[in-house]
Amino acid sequence: MVIALAQQVLEALVYLGEHNVVVHNLQPGEIRIVQTDPLRVRLSNYGLYAVTHDEYFVDFPIGHPHYLSPEAVLVWAERQFEGPAVHVSCLPTVDVWSLGVILCEMLTGVPFWNKDTALPELFATLERLYQDFGTGDPSGPPCNGVNRWKQIRKSPGYSSLNHQCVFALLDRYDSLNTVYNTKVTVDGQEAALIELVFDCLLPMESERPSVNNLLQRGFFNPIVSNPNGNRAWELNYIPNLRSQGISSQHSSTKQMELAAVIPASLTKVNLDTLYHLWTVAGGRPGLVCAEHFGRPRVAPIEQLPGALGVLIPEPCSPVPTDPSTINTFTTAVDTSFLYHGKTAILSRSDMIRFINSRSTIRYNVNVDHFDDGETVNVDFLVGTEETAEELLDSALIIQFTATKQRDILLQGEATQYLETFKADPSLPDRLGIFPEKGAAVPPLSLLPPPSPSSPSPKGPGGMNTRVTSVLGSAGLSCPDALGQTVTQSFHTLYGLTDAQRKEYQLTRLALRERDPQYQLFRIALFQTLLAQYPASRAEIIRQARFDIPPRVRGPVWAAILGVLESDEWLYQHIDKESPNPTDKQISVDIPRCHQYHSLLGSSTGHAKLRRLLKGWLTANPHLVYWQGFDSVSAPFLALHFNNEAKAFACLVKFVQKYVPSLFVPDNTMVLHGYFAVFQHLLVFHDPDLALHLTHSGFTPELYAMPWFLTLFTHGFTLDKVFLIWDKLLVSTKSFPLFFGLAILRQVRSQLLSTGFNGHIVMFEDKLPTIDLEQCIQTAYRLCQITPPSLMRLPPECDGSVDTLSNSQIPKTASSGSSEAKPISGTEPRWSTPIRLDQRQREIVPRIFLGDLGRLGSHVTILDVRTEEEFCRGHLRHSIRIPKEVMADAPSYLRSLSRPYHVVVGETPPLADNFAERLVQASFRHVCTLHGGVEAAQAAWAEPDLTSRPTSVTTENSTDEEPFDMVTDVIPDGLCECKSTRLVLTSSKGRSEHKLTLYQCQHNSNSDQQSLRSSGGSSGALASLSGYLRQVNSNSSLAQ
Amino acid sequence: MSASPETSATLTAKPIQVKLVLLGEAAVGKSSLVLRFSSNEFQDNKEPTIGAAFVTQKCRLEDKVIKFEIWDTAGQERFYSLAPMYYRNAHAAVVVFDVTRASSLERAKSWVKELQRQANLNVVIALVGNKLDLVRPSSTGVETAGEEEVTSPEQGETEAEDMNPDKSPSSESGSEGAESANVEYRPRQVTTEEGEAYAAEAGLLYFETSAKTGEGVQQVFIEIAKKLPTDQILSKSQRTASAGLNSGSVNVNLVNESGFGRSGQGNTADGTANAGNGCAC
Secondary structure, three states: OHHHHHHHHHHHHHHHHHOOOOOOOOOHHHEEEEEEOOEEEEEOOOOHHHHOOOOOOOOOOOOOHHHOOHHHHHHHHHHHHHOOOOOOOOOOHHHHHHHHHHHHHHHHOOOOEOOOOOHHHHHHHHHHHHHHHOOOOOOOOOOOHHHHHHHHHHOOOOOOEOHHHHHHHHHHHHHHHHHHOOOOHHHHHHHHHHHHHHHHOOOOOOOOOOHHHHHOOOOHHHHHHOOOOOOOOOOOOOOOOOOHHHHHHHHOHHHHHHHHOOOHHHHOOOHHHHHHHHHHOOOOHHHHHHHHHOOOOOOHHHHOHHHOEOOOOOOOOOOOOOHHHOOOOOOOOOHHHOOOOOOOEOOOHHHHHHHHHOOOOOOEOOHHHOOOOOOOHHHHHOOOHHHHHHHHHHHHHHHHOOOOOOEOOOOHHHHHHHHHHHOOOOHHHHOOOOOOOOOOOOOOOOOOOOOOOOOOOOOOOHHHHHHHHHHHHHHHOOHHHHHHHHHHHHHHHHHOOHHHHHHHHHHHHHHHHOOHHHHHHHHHHHHHHHHOOOOOHHHHHHHHHHOOOHHHHHHHHHHHHOOOHHHHHHHHHOOOOOOOOOHHHHHHHHHHOOOOOOOOOOHHHHHHHHHHHHHHHHHOOOOOOOOOHHHHHHHHHHHOOOOHHHHHHHHHHHHHHHOOOOOOOOOHHHHHHHHHHHHHHHHHHOHHHHHHHHHHOOOHHHHOHHHHHHOOOOOOOHHHHHHHHHHHHOOOOOHHHHHHHHHHHHOHHHHHHOOHHHHHHHHHHOHHHOOHHHHHHHHHHHHHOOOHHHHOOOHHHOOOHHHHHHHOHHHHHOOOHHHOOOOOOOOOHHHOOOOHHHHHHOOOOEEOHHHHHHHHHHEEEEEOOOHHHHHHOEOOOOEEOOHHHOOOHHHHHHHHOOOEEEEEOOOHHHHHHHHHHHHHOOOOOEEEEOOHHHHHHHHHHOOOOOOOEOOOHHHHOOOOOOOOOOEOOOOOOOEOOOOEEEEEEEEEOOEEEEEEEEEOHHHHOOOHHHHHHHOOOHHHHHHHHHHHHHHHHHHHHHO | OOOOHHHHHHHHHOOEEEEEEEEEOOOOOHHHHHHHHHHOOOOOOOOOOOOEEEEEEEEEEOOEEEEEEEEEEOOOHHHHHHHHHHHOOOOEEEEEEEOOOHHHHHHHHHHHHHHHHHOOOOOEEEEEEEOHHHHOOOOOOHHHHHHHOOOOHHHHHHHHOOOOOOOOOHHHHOOHHHHHHOOOOOOOOOOHHHHHHHHHHHOOEEEEOOOOOOOOHHHHHHHHHHHOOHHHHHHHHHHHHHHHHHHOOOOOOHHHHHOOOOOOOOOOOOOOOOOOOOOOO
């Protein structure tokens, strides 16, 4: 048993040693017995020495005095004498001494030191040991612990040592030794063990054997492989080992039961995740500390998971836990009170209950909602903005109902456990906190009735349980406050008025993040996927589109960005130190970068961020440091604080992928490219707001610079940045533009009601208070309904300007160049990138032919050319607007109620003018066709253009980008039919006016009536009804 | 400098819009000055300004109400090319330097030159030496000292400016705990005489301030307000405002001039719209 313990502790020490962790705190109280037969032990508090920067940060020695080695005491004394500036690190062999003392005590059953030894005397004895017996007697055998201690026994002045302990062991050794020659095995092993103990107790640290050396002692392995075999030594005395932890854990019978039924899903989770779930379930380390230690103010160090014992009977992590959790940061202030050596046991009953309780409430993670049609961009035709909104809402409801379809229960056993737990009588205790809501139950048909298999005996069913559990999980912290929000949100789910629904959308992600069961399953899912990375990258991205559990955000982001281990190697070899001219700016910015964050605000964080930035600059010699780049790097550093290389690799990939040319020495053009596209998108989606802002002079240049330069990392706190980037990383590169748009949309009414000065005041400091989650959703939604060609940045902005200016631009300039076939490999005529100056000049954005085809029946194509030109060839289904009725046309076109309008014209100014007219008439989604009919002719002249992937030039990077590839859909061929009349009516007041336009004959097979109904959002309606069908089928399934 | 009596009656109701721009090297305390002026607050480790930030603040001067529309610019040299967008048509400019950093005065001088060359002809320029609290114990900051003793933003910079040869060596040895306990003073690199001499030579107002303690901050804006040709500004803004109301469009077209876009910028166009707002001095 002792040998098994020694071996396990030694193995732990070897592991820690590999990670440069010296325990310095090895004592019986920190060796926890997890299981007695066979023996399994764990170390606790092994990180204190490392965390405190080798005691440097604290005013007390780390470790129990009785187990401190002589040199540790010397170092401590020296520090007391020399002052705190002295920084001496102990060798790993301090732990060997401590182990020696522990083993010695275990073997003899009595303490190593005499009971009444005062600390000064104890320290003095150790110092003397070090001085007198530090170096061996040259005459004696070298480095033999037994011999050295024999000498010690002969010397006077070691009365503090308990003679019953160490010297008794020496006697035992001698007696064994005499028998040794005659008797064999068992006692031989015992003697060897005693030899080991005394080797551990060599006063001079350099003479002590290393942990690896000790592990090689012959007797270790066989013993463990057959632990019940030769038990040479009775377990006389395990000081403190069955301390608070285990015994109290089992004292309560109820908890015993709980402990027995730990969900199988939990056993596969490592300690970090477990701790995370514990906090998600409502655990607050501060509260536990206050409760157990009665101290209101809790030092940060006590909040570390390592400082508290989370005990789970089944092993769920290797011994010891990965030391990467040990943060080497601290800003300790009052160091002398940081340590008290007490241990509190975190009650895991709550957590387990929550994970077990909601057996039937499974999350139907409807990822299909997002990959309808495989890519985000294809989704841009889901429908009009409004229907997309409804779609989201319906999907939302699907997600939160107790359907059985596509649940993400990973392990069958989990279900089993959950089933058993349904009957748990302890559950209803939590019920009934909840206000009545039976009356409020749903006017909404979408909502399926509560699952009948709900475990809840009261209340209307699954929802109730779920809510209650969430409520309960908050029980530790502030049941009332959270309870209210939860109550509210669920009331709205039942009530579902519009305003309330918005409110609910606000809380829904937050709710998910607070739900331990959901988090557990999501974490398990992602960890499974991450284990198979990079093969699983596509699935990770797919899942991440739904949400990313905060716990695994770091690795998931890295996976989405496609970071491989080889990417991290670079960081090891890159120059991160040598001074350069940017240092000054970096140094000024770092202490101002997200300082509220406990990691980034620490001095360690400063040093890390500096290395990261300097490394990035070295790795990207063509890029420079812009103020604000520190904020861009901050999220990665915060997520990979203990792995700079990973943070670095993420940063490099991120910049390459999302803002490849933003940090060039002169990014004026790039930024203005962003602004121009942003302005166009604003016109496209919200013409009224766009015109209002333009009129008041509040241009994107003035307010949007930090948005696009720092991708919203500046001005938002990191927790918000994480949420924004969660979506950004799985969306298109243009997501920042849409997020900016969403911000404007959110404050739209205020913007419209004020002028320039009002805008300034609004943007002074209000932005952080926007409703983030709603913004993200709006952005996502806008993104889906925007033709990709509109969000393309001008060629100046992606670094490809050189090649383009040489080959392409002259062609576009020359008129009638339809026969000039584009050089193979470059852009075809109809998708030539639009240059920045052009974009800045034009108020209305242009759409590419490839996107036009995909608009299908949602679009009204308006041809502003002459009748003659129209007859010569026009786009199918287009409507010709004669020049003379252009002024009146907008009000009549409304009756067609189609969501998109594309204006086509041979002569650009006319098309632009008419498009502007539409915009001024508050038409949304207006654009002009890039290249006009000519472009279409050129396109049809080309062979094999069906399903030709748009070569989004910047996206042809080596990395696959599954979410940015778009397939062009070229509309039907040029139509040369004669136009027929189309009479539109518009009723103003009482009188009804009529306007005659001309339309392509292919429209006329459907009369005007059917056009009205079939136009508009027919497609969207269809897809929506598809969703509704799905909802219904889901609900019937649930029934 | 005060307005004539008959107009001043109307003036009290209508704040005079004054566009003011802040320029200066990175981390000299531009944003902190604004924050102190607008909300009488001080924030440790105030995050850097990217591009520009706006603040408005009203200020009563005798019988007039001046509404400062403050454009706080980014300090990093790289943002230099954007500056004209912000200082164009500014009525006043505050050029800030750090009295403990000689280099920042040099940068301030080049800003002054540029302003005098490129900006409004009548632009009132104030040169402000900030961070007085770092060089000597503040006389006025007794009551605020208690709440701000934890860390100052300059602390971080102390360790950052290792390359500066004149820096006091004391900050090197400080451990984390010691650093936050008390404020360390830094030697002054720009004397008052030096600053004043340059200001006089270039025809600038000169102030020394501490955004941290609030010392001297109000004076900067009050003195600027006094020196502004408020009558002109008012009549001009009234003209543009009425013109804007009549024609329904905007006359001033700044941004086009600077070539950054097609949109007009009528920052004074709606001066009347905001006139109803109460004064928050």
